[in-house]
Amino acid sequence: xxxxxxxxxxxxxxxxxxxxxxxxxxxxxxxxxxxxxxxxxxxxxxxxxxxxxxxxxxxxxxxxxxxxxxxxxxxxxxxxxxxxxxxxxx
Numbered sequence: 866x867x868x869x870x871x872x873x874x875x876x877x878x879x880x881x882x883x884x885x886x887x888x889x890x891x892x893x894x895x896x897x898x899x900x901x902x903x904x905x906x907x908x909x910x911x912x913x914x915x916x917x918x919x920x921x922x923x924x925x926x927x928x929x930x931x932x933x934x935x936x937x938x939x940x941x942x943x944x945x946x947x948x949x950x951x952x953x954x955x
Contacts, residue, residue, distance in 0.1 A: 874914050876950055877904055882924065882939045883947035894927065894938035908934075918943070 871879070881904060885895050901911045912934060918924040923943030927936040939947060 871950075872914065874904070874906065874910065875918055878911070878914060878918065878937075879923070879939075879943065879947040880951050882937065883944065883951050886939055886944060886947075894925075894936040896936055897926070897934040900937055923947075 878900070881900065882895060885893070897911070897915075898908065901908045904911065915924060915926055915934065915937060919926050922940055923946055925938045925940055926934050927938070929935050
C-alpha cells in the first residue's frame with residue numbers, strides 16, 4: 866500500500882482512538898460527540914476527517930438510523946496504523 870498522508874487532526878484522532886482501545890482492551894468504542902469534545906474540535910471538522918479515515922478503512926463509524934455518526938472505533942488495519950503512529954510498531 867502506498868503511504869498516505871494524514872492531517873494533524875487525523876493523527877490526533879488515530880492516537881486518541883488507539884489509547885481508548887488500549888485502555889478498554891477493545892471493549893468500548895468512543896462516542897462521536899465525546900471524541901469531538903476531547904479533541905477540542907467542532908463536529909463538522911471531525912466528521913470530515915472521520916469520513917476520510919473511514920474511506921481508507923482505518924476507522925468504523927457507527928451511525929444512528931437517521932444517518933448521524935454515533936460512535937467511532939478503529940478497524941484492525943487502523944489499529945496497526947495507529948500503533949505505528951503512536952509507538953513506532955511494525
